[in-house]
Amino acid sequence: MGLNPFEGMAIIALNKLPCGVCRGKGKTAYKLPNGDLGMRTCESCYGTLFEACSPELRGKMNAELASYIHAKKKAVEVSNPDGTLKPSWEVVILEAKDNGQSTPRSKETH
Numbered sequence: 001m002g003l004n005p006f007e008g009m010a011i012i013a014l015n016k017l018p019c020g021v022c023r024g025k026g027k028t029a030y031k032l033p034n035g036d037l038g039m040r041t042c043e044s045c046y047g048t049l050f051e052a053c054s055p056e057l058r059g060k061m062n063a064e065l066a067s068y069i070h071a072k073k074k075a076v077e078v079s080n081p082d083g084t085l086k087p088s089w090e091v092v093i094l095e096a097k098d099n100g101q102s103t104p105r106s107k108e109t110h
Contacts, residue, residue, distance in 0.1 A: 006065065013061035015053050019045035 011017050022028050022042035026049055029037045041047045 006068070009061045009065050012053050013058050013065060015050065015058055017051040017053055019049055019051050021045065022049070024049050 018024055019026075019042060021044035026042055026045070026047040027039045028042045028044075030040055032038045045051060
């Protein structure tokens with residue numbers, strides 16, 4: 001069929017989807033009260049020649065295209081040596097001595 005899905009998604013992401021009502025003319029025919037046909041600005045694209053794509057749809061297309069350009073990050077589980085998933089830390093309070101060296105005064109592990 002000659003369709004390129006990536007190109008289609010890019011067109012929607014860029015908000016450049018051609019109007020399907022006026023087919024690029026910017027005007028559509030309508031029936032006048034006397035039965036004649038008149039021309040007016042397309043009520044779908046308002047003469048811009050492009051369909052109005054919602055921000056949600058454009059965002060979805062950008063996200064979809066991004067998944068082909070950049071690899072998705074995977075969650076990495078971080079656990080302690082004992083297998084728990086709680087964060088742990090160690091606090092060491094140093095006490096100064098007269099000779100200039102420090103020695104641990106107290107040690108707490110959480």
